[in-house]
Amino acid sequence: MLLRARVILPITAPxxxxxxxxxxxxxxxxxxxxxDLTNSDSHEHDLGEVILMPxxxxxxxxxxxxxxGGVISPPSSFVxxxxxxxxxxxDWTYSDYANSWIAGANQLxxxxxxxxxxxxCVPELIPEVWRSTPMRVHTFHELISVRGRQTPRAQVAxxxxxxxxxxxxNGGVGLSPHAPYSTSSELRDxxxxxxxxxxxxxCMHIAExxxxxxxxxxxxxxxxxxxxxxxRSMADCGQSPVKLLHKSGMLSDHTIAVxxxxxxxxxxxxxARTKTHVVHCxxxxxxxxxxxxxxxxxxxxxxxxxxxTDSLASTKAPTSGLKxxxxxxDEVKQFAKANPNTPPQQISEMVTINSATALGHGDxxxxxxxxxxxxxxxxxxxxxxxxxxxxxxHEGLGSxxxxxxxxxxxxxxx
Numbered sequence: 001m002l003l004r005a006r007v008i009l010p011i012t013a014p015x016x017x018x019x020x021x022x023x024x025x026x027x028x029x030x031x032x033x034x035x036d037l038t039n040s041d042s043h044e045h046d047l048g049e050v051i052l053m054p055x056x057x058x059x060x061x062x063x064x065x066x067x068x069g070g071v072i073s074p075p076s077s078f079v080x081x082x083x084x085x086x087x088x089x090x091d092w093t094y095s096d097y098a099n100s101w102i103a104g105a106n107q108l109x110x111x112x113x114x115x116x117x118x119x120x121c122v123p124e125l126i127p128e129v130w131r132s133t134p135m136r137v138h139t140f141h142e143l144i145s146v147r148g149r150q151t152p153r154a155q156v157a158x159x160x161x162x163x164x165x166x167x168x169x170n171g172g173v174g175l176s177p178h179a180p181y182s183t184s185s186e187l188r189d190x191x192x193x194x195x196x197x198x199x200x201x202x203c204m205h206i207a208e209x210x211x212x213x214x215x216x217x218x219x220x221x222x223x224x225x226x227x228x229x230x231x232r233s234m235a236d237c238g239q240s241p242v243k244l245l246h247k248s249g250m251l252s253d254h255t256i257a258v259x260x261x262x263x264x265x266x267x268x269x270x271x272a273r274t275k276t277h278v279v280h281c282x283x284x285x286x287x288x289x290x291x292x293x294x295x296x297x298x299x300x301x302x303x304x305x306x307x308x309t310d311s312l313a314s315t316k317a318p319t320s321g322l323k324x325x326x327x328x329x330d331e332v333k334q335f336a337k338a339n340p341n342t343p344p345q346q347i348s349e350m351v352t353i354n355s356a357t358a359l360g361h362g363d364x365x366x367x368x369x370x371x372x373x374x375x376x377x378x379x380x381x382x383x384x385x386x387x388x389x390x391x392x393x394h395e396g397l398g399s400x401x402x403x404x405x406x407x408x409x410x411x412x413x414x
Contacts, residue, residue: 001043004047008368009391020034026374028368028371029370059351068088083226112379130170146182146232156191156193174200205258256277261291282338306351307350309327
């Protein structure tokens with residue numbers, strides 16, 4: 001198959017005007033100008049006035065919580081939100097979570113996302129939910145020890161057994177100790193050991209809020225008092241969450257640190273030195289009103305930064321009264337609004353190649369290059385303007401989506 005488009009946007013190379021991509025099976029075999037790729041027996045598809053680019057990669061999501069969108073109003077404190085979502089989850093059934101997961105996956109697909117890093121809090125959904133979507137799903141089994149009914153070793157062993165007995169057919173797996181405040185040192189150690197033994201990624205919410213920062217640095221505050229009342233050992237407090245995790249060996253190039261809003265210069269140096277990846281979730285960040293994300297400091301240190309949607313349980317409902325939807329283009333817009341000096345190309349990398357790199361697939365996802373997977377989206381583009389600007393302005397809906405060389409949604413394809 002040969003796909004021709006007004007612009008090919010490889011992401012890791014300059015845009016190609018009147019470009020083409022040749023596909024064999026599920027892989028890209030050639031990329032270049034159309035006039036240089038026409039001498040073959042490939043079946044040609046002229047896609048017309050569009051940009052063809054790699055499918056978007058959502059570096060952090062909770063598909064389980066999709067149908068909670070718009071239910072929880074922005075809270076007075078981060079701890080209030082945690083308590084509210086715990087109560088909400090207690091009333092949900094298996095079917096509620098399954099329907100929510102599938103709805104979220106469909107929303108991401110319809111808005112141009114071909115790969116998602118998803119935190120799974122209901123592992124019983126696996127592997128059925130994987131079969132419900134053609135999207136690549138990198139599933140991280142969530143682990144929490146506060147009020148846990150199992151020992152840390154048993155929790156991790158169960159997660160490992162679940163993934164071993166149910167191999168992911170179109171994605172990857174990993175472990176997600178939820179956050180420093182919701183896990184014990186034993187659970188974090190067990191998760192790190194298991195991830196290393198199985199060559200899996202780790203994903204963790206780190207340094208997200210002022211409450212968490214105050215708990216660990218100062219051994220005080222609302223989160224400290226709440227968790228102490230719930231019998232969490234507070235012996236690991238007295239240092240920043242990043243320094244705590246570094247001492248336990250959790251920071252590495254196989255670790256994805258989500259949020260990272262409350263960092264000092266030493267934290268940033270540790271993240272950079274260990275090659276830990278960072279994910280920023282712009283709409284969730286705005287919902288909670290967190291302190292500014294330290295973008296420039298992390299960039300100057302050379303940290304790989306990606307964007308994610310987080311869950312709809314921490315996203316404001318649209319002013320129109322409609323429920324929010326998972327849409328990575330909305331995150332791009334929110335990020336560009338909060339960081340107007342960031343070049344559009346750099347933002348585009350945060351939802352493509354940077355995310356692929358964080359998941360360990362930078363050579364085959366997130367860019368249009370030879371030997372990469374044929375995962376594409378197309379967005380309308382009928383002008384001579386900057387294609388990266390066009391990406392930032394796109395609403396998400398109406399994109400054509402290809403995964404593994406097969407069109408999943410094709411409204412732009414004749």
